[in-house]
Amino acid sequence: MELAEIRTYPVKSTAGILRPSARVLPWGLEGDRRWGVVDPLGELIWVGEHPRLLSVSAAETPEGGLRLSAKGMGELRVPPATGDTIPMGCSNLDRAVLAHADAHEWFTRLLGRPARLIWLDEPARRAGAGEYAGLWDGPLHLVSRSSLRRLDDWIAEGALERREHPPGPLDIARFRPNAVIDGAEPFAEDAWASVSIGEIDFRVSESCDRCAATIWNPTTQERGREPLRTLAERRRWDGKTWFGIRLVPRNVGELRVGDEVRPG
Numbered sequence: 001m002e003l004a005e006i007r008t009y010p011v012k013s014t015a016g017i018l019r020p021s022a023r024v025l026p027w028g029l030e031g032d033r034r035w036g037v038v039d040p041l042g043e044l045i046w047v048g049e050h051p052r053l054l055s056v057s058a059a060e061t062p063e064g065g066l067r068l069s070a071k072g073m074g075e076l077r078v079p080p081a082t083g084d085t086i087p088m089g090c091s092n093l094d095r096a097v098l099a100h101a102d103a104h105e106w107f108t109r110l111l112g113r114p115a116r117l118i119w120l121d122e123p124a125r126r127a128g129a130g131e132y133a134g135l136w137d138g139p140l141h142l143v144s145r146s147s148l149r150r151l152d153d154w155i156a157e158g159a160l161e162r163r164e165h166p167p168g169p170l171d172i173a174r175f176r177p178n179a180v181i182d183g184a185e186p187f188a189e190d191a192w193a194s195v196s197i198g199e200i201d202f203r204v205s206e207s208c209d210r211c212a213a214t215i216w217n218p219t220t221q222e223r224g225r226e227p228l229r230t231l232a233e234r235r236r237w238d239g240k241t242w243f244g245i246r247l248v249p250r251n252v253g254e255l256r257v258g259d260e261v262r263p264g
Contacts, residue, residue: 005180042089081119150186194264202247
């Protein structure tokens with residue numbers, strides 16, 4: 001088995017960036033989800049209700065700011081967020097730093113509702129830092145290409161049974177992974193208690209339950225019924241649907257595409 005892809009998301013819920021390598025820190029991949037979009041009360045704006053977030057490309061600048069772009073929007077360079085922290089309304093994040101006002105105006109126009117861009121200046125501030133140490137979606141999210149291929153087969157089989165036109169394969173970006181592996185048996189990751197990828201050892205903290213954000217096509221922002229319909233038929237227990245696992249790093253170092261994957 002090998003690590004086939006590495007993805008980071010500079011701004012939570014926006015498009016991911018494919019990387020040949022990434023540094024693993026105690027709170028996850030360097031530069032992953034340190035920025036987020038919230039409403040005026042400090043509550044996180046959910047991509048399942050505002051899929052236009054998926055159209056945003058965000059890249060970190062050398063000085064520590066951001067470069068934002070999206071279809072129908074002009075490009076915006078956001079300077080580093082350097083002010084004082086302010087209270088947040090998120091249940092798992094008490095304080096963060098507001099970005100420049102231009103960024104608030106940019107996201108407000110994009111979403112058609114009041115929005116603010118924030119920066120998590122101290123990852124360990126997040127509630128539950130002993131477990132997840134700062135990331136809002138867990139430290140590192142892993143999915144398997146072979147599991148996705150099996151899911152695609154199930155979706156196609158279900159479509160034929162319903163006399164529907166079988167859809168094409170799902171874009172793995174729907175699941176917003178940090179690490180994509182190849183060469184495992186489908187859903188073998190369900191049984192892992194630990195895994196080593198290259199020089200990094202991880203503990204498996206939990207399976208990943210899937211929300212309605214996965215039914216939005218990340219490229220077109222069109223809404224469908226898959227994969228939740230098929231996951232509910234094939235991968236539902238404890239009242240939730242499941243795909244992928246979350247990992248907690250036991251040491252720091254560098255992940256590289258092509259690294260060997262060794263379950264514990």
